[in-house]
Amino acid sequence: MKPITRIRSRTAVLADENVDTDRIIPARFLTTTSREGLGRHCFNDWRWLPDGSANPEFALNRPEAAGCSILVAGRNFGCGSSREHAPWALLDYGIQAVISSEIADIFRNNALKNGLLAIVLGEPVHRWLLAHPGVELGIDVVAETITLPDGREFGFRLEPFARHCLLEGVDQLGFLLQQGDLIDAFIREREGREAAIHGRTAQESRSPTTGAGT
């Protein structure tokens, strides 16, 4: 992944609350084994009319939304399923940051792991952004601030480890793999404890039928 330190773009606004992951990418496009090429189905049923033409009513189809890489969305964006296809589709479509007053847990986790900024702002500034589509915003991941065109700055907080990975351009699996020895020790200790409980050797007790306890 490329390091992400700052993003500068005009905003596109999707004011609807509770935009779910089925809206972001309908399930019928999930019969894929790839992460690529999902952008053309991003917001598919909202974006395209039955005859295949662009729906002029859809906010992101308006001329002023063209080329915007920051999406300001209504409250509780990304609710619903765990499909990572949602952030993959948004990124492929050209969105680099989603801003809302509340973002669903699984979507936010998935987004940050793919280099899609998921930024939660307080109600007043969120309301202002919803009411002012097309403003030029600066997002600074180092300082954790967004800057409005008039120079006003507002802070946000990313989960510190996710932020570290974004800034360094590294993924989280690398860190987990580095914990291999601790994980091995945990598994050995657990197997030993289960064997003691069940009066068997650790080897014999390595079956998933021995459920974890406390």
Added chain:
Amino acid sequence: MNPRTLFEKVWDAHLVTRETPQTPAVLYIDLHLLHEVTSPQAFDELRARQLQLRQPDRALATLDHSTPTLPAAAGGERPYTNPAAKAQVAQLEANSVQFGVELHGWGSRQRGIVHVIGPELGATQPGMTIVCGDSHTSTHGAFGALAFGIGTTEVGHVLATQCLLQRKPKTMAITVEGRLPAGVAAKDLILAIIGRIGVAGGTGHVIEYRGEAIRALSMEERMTVCNMSIEAGARAGMIAPDQTTFAWLQGRERAPKGADWNRAVERWQQLVTDDGASFDREVVIDAGDIVPTVTYGTHPGMAIPMNAPVPAARTAVEQRALDYMQVTPGQPMQGMQVDVVFLGSCTNSRLPDLRVAAGILRGRKLAPGVRMLVVPGSEQVRVDAEAEGLDQVFRAAGAEWRLPGCSMCIAMNGDQAQPGQLVVSTSNRNFEGRQGKGARTVLASPATAAASAIAGRIADPREYLAEAIA
């Protein structure tokens, strides 16, 4: 030790390392469930990095999402909705062989919806951490497990390390006092709960359902409740294990046996919230107030008693939802004309769900023009239902009896409603287009679904239930 909640006990027991301000906790995962839709890119990642599964015996895979529910042709060819769906299934079959994962695929008598087969096999056990690339993994919390949905990147993390990086969620207690009235289902209860706390009411929290009404629920009913925790935005839903849990699990294929069983139950009995433990948020609900409940809008939080008037829209988005659903504020949902009825999904496709619906449909016919799909949750449910003759009841009524799978809940296998059709569905999501582009979904209990299929309109099941019993 300080008094702890059920969640905290399970969380603490799985910490490889605690969280710090800089890094999340490393949480060990006991059981990793896999299906064909959210796993292919994770296996690709393993191949790209030349990694193996850390503990292949803690993974369990099945085929459910993009699988056809119509039988194979005489030549063995299955009616996939498109070549991509077939390729996705073939990919999981190949990945399971390459990486040594147990797959309940075609031909397995244990294939089924991932959240139906985990418990059925006894793979889901109290005190476990369970994950799956599927948000309805919260279902398994019914057993006192900490179970939650993850994305595909995290599926890769668990495959490679058997662990996840997690920040500790907050806790929320939902106490349901009293008893559910006769004819009122667990589905009505959870819809009423989501209607009350809202579609984002649980965001950032793990819910523990407690109280007399929860204790009185069967395991299948508890699974229905925990299943929809994510529809309130919660990370997970949990219910402390008790005699109901133990009796349900005992003797299942992967459950401990003999003396191990007794020792396991002893440990599991510790999995309760200690007196004096505190939750970040508490909600109390009176079960006696719950009546048959349905959704009227385009998310599960838009739920009301079926005989209550649809509320007026407060925002443009709500108005859009009412317009999409073609409902009128001030009018009740009860009585609305129905086109399709779907009985199935990880929420309501287990044997008792089919029994209650069959009890209402027995000796009756679907209303003219109504199509009804009945999709058992697993091969085991299908076989058990057929042994009781339930398939014959559904068929005689005019419903289609299908093979197990997610089917019209997610509508990615070709089972879908047509634009504008109103679907009374026992599934979990009424999002715009979820059951087919333009389809209008009304979430309901199996009893309401069956009653509505007969009436051709959204109907209160209690009059039919009374008759079925009499």
